[in-house]
Amino acid sequence: MPTYKLSYFDLRGRGELARLVFKAAQRDFEDDRVQREDWPTLKASTPFGQMPVLDVDGKKLAQSNTISRFLAREFNLAGKDSFEQAQCDQYLELVEDMFKEFAKAFFEKDEEKKKEINKNLSEVVFPKFLGLFEKALEANGGSFLVGNSLSLADLGVYNGFDTPLQQNPKMMDSYPKLKALRSRIEGMPTIGDYLKNRKVSDI
Amino acid sequence: CTDFSNHSPLLKIATMPSYKLYYFDVRGRGELIRYVFLAAGKEFDDIRFTSEVWKEHKPKAPYGQAPFLEIDGKPLAQSNTIARYLAREFGLAGKDSWEQAKIDELLDLSEDMFKEVGKPIFEKDEEKKKELLKNLTDVVYPKFVQLFEKSLTANGGKFFVGNELTLGDLAVYCAFDTPLKSSPNLMDDCPNLKAQRSMVEGLPKLAAYLKTRKDSHI
Numbered sequence: 001m002p003t004y005k006l007s008y009f010d011l012r013g014r015g016e017l018a019r020l021v022f023k024a025a026q027r028d029f030e031d032d033r034v035q036r037e038d039w040p041t042l043k044a045s046t047p048f049g050q051m052p053v054l055d056v057d058g059k060k061l062a063q064s065n066t067i068s069r070f071l072a073r074e075f076n077l078a079g080k081d082s083f084e085q086a087q088c089d090q091y092l093e094l095v096e097d098m099f100k101e102f103a104k105a106f107f108e109k110d111e112e113k114k115k116e117i118n119k120n121l122s123e124v125v126f127p128k129f130l131g132l133f134e135k136a137l138e139a140n141g142g143s144f145l146v147g148n149s150l151s152l153a154d155l156g157v158y159n160g161f162d163t164p165l166q167q168n169p170k171m172m173d174s175y176p177k178l179k180a181l182r183s184r185i186e187g188m189p190t191i192g193d194y195l196k197n198r199k200v201s202d203i
Numbered sequence: 204c205t206d207f208s209n210h211s212p213l214l215k216i217a218t219m220p221s222y223k224l225y226y227f228d229v230r231g232r233g234e235l236i237r238y239v240f241l242a243a244g245k246e247f248d249d250i251r252f253t254s255e256v257w258k259e260h261k262p263k264a265p266y267g268q269a270p271f272l273e274i275d276g277k278p279l280a281q282s283n284t285i286a287r288y289l290a291r292e293f294g295l296a297g298k299d300s301w302e303q304a305k306i307d308e309l310l311d312l313s314e315d316m317f318k319e320v321g322k323p324i325f326e327k328d329e330e331k332k333k334e335l336l337k338n339l340t341d342v343v344y345p346k347f348v349q350l351f352e353k354s355l356t357a358n359g360g361k362f363f364v365g366n367e368l369t370l371g372d373l374a375v376y377c378a379f380d381t382p383l384k385s386s387p388n389l390m391d392d393c394p395n396l397k398a399q400r401s402m403v404e405g406l407p408k409l410a411a412y413l414k415t416r417k418d419s420h421i
Binding site (some may be wrong): 048049059061062063064066069070073074083085086087089090093094100 | 350
């Protein structure tokens with residue numbers, strides 16, 4: 001069995017999806033949470049000067065979605081064949097598209113522009129993606145996004161809505177299948193405990 | 204002509220799927236997919252359209268966007284998803300899961316650079332646009348060109364992953380198509396990256412396409 005170490009800051013951000021994959025697969029890993037003051041020294045040892053970084057028996061892998069995809073393949077959470085793997089990828093990329101819009105609000109400093117962006121998020125962007133994922137669940141039988149069991153797609157969508165839901169806890173209320181998927185994940189062993197007890201972070 | 208459809212499953216396996224790529228008549232988010240088909244020597248229907256004609260195809264797109272690919276009629280969306288899937292189908296995805304991940308790293312890194320490249324293109328304010336373009340040439344391109352050179356050199360200098368051409372090589376090649384138009388010298392301090400680019404351009408299956416391809420802004 002390989003030894004895994006995931007290095008990232010002590011928040012959800014770009015590291016959380018990989019952590020969720022480990023938890024969903026019930027696999028051990030060193031959850032190396034790096035403090036801000038220690039990051040500058042560590043930076044040079046990373047492949048591209050960023051985190052998260054996954055260390056697998058001494059070999060390093062960078063880029064959050066690359067890491068999540070690799071782990072999903074290792075732990076049979078990437079669909080049953082190449083086409084299902086592609087479907088998982090599709091959902092990760094859709095979440096990424098949603099995240100790009102969400103990030104605009106986060107980085108905008110001008111208060112007026114920020115208000116506009118947030119309005120667009122709640123009236124256009126989130127309904128669009130919520131609707132898209134709800135419809136996808138319906139089309140796939142209602143329980144999971146890809147195939148008949150939990151996959152990286154479900155974890156990616158779960159993770160993608162963590163911060164938006166923190167800011168607006170009611171945003172999923174009209175999307176029963178998405179809501180049910182969230183509850184289903186929260187009720188699964190190991191990952192359920194992790195989600196219940198993990199500390200809150202802004203992002 | 205005899206109908207073999209009820210005969211040996213081996214005959215079914217031998218049939219190639221039909222591929223239809225739907226995208227605008229520019230490089231943009233479709234070009235990497237085209238490179239994969241060409242490099243692998245696989246046939247595909249390269250459906251290109253204007254914004255007007257897009258309205259007709261849009262209802263078929265899984266999430267209302269292009270590019271999308273139809274594989275024997277089954278749709279797949281998202282440019283990098285499509286490129287990864289085809290690379291796996293055509294043996295351009297590395298020899299194992301780790302190599303596949305090393306290739307993914309390059310696609311994700313290219314995506315990081317692409318996000319920056321897009322900013323001045325979409326910026327309407329002329330002053331801000333100038334600033335963003337300057338930032339691209341002075342900060343962003345040098346940063347990424349060094350990261351890619353380092354990665355390539357660490358793998359021996361010829362191919363980005365393993366010992367042969369993979370999606371990784373095509374993705375990095377594609378990522379610099381637009382930047383090199385405005386900054387033709389950006390690879391001058393990166394001998395391996397420059398040589399890798401010539402190598403990709405020289406591939407017989409790509410060379411003819413690249414020579415006759417019409418110019419596009421993005």
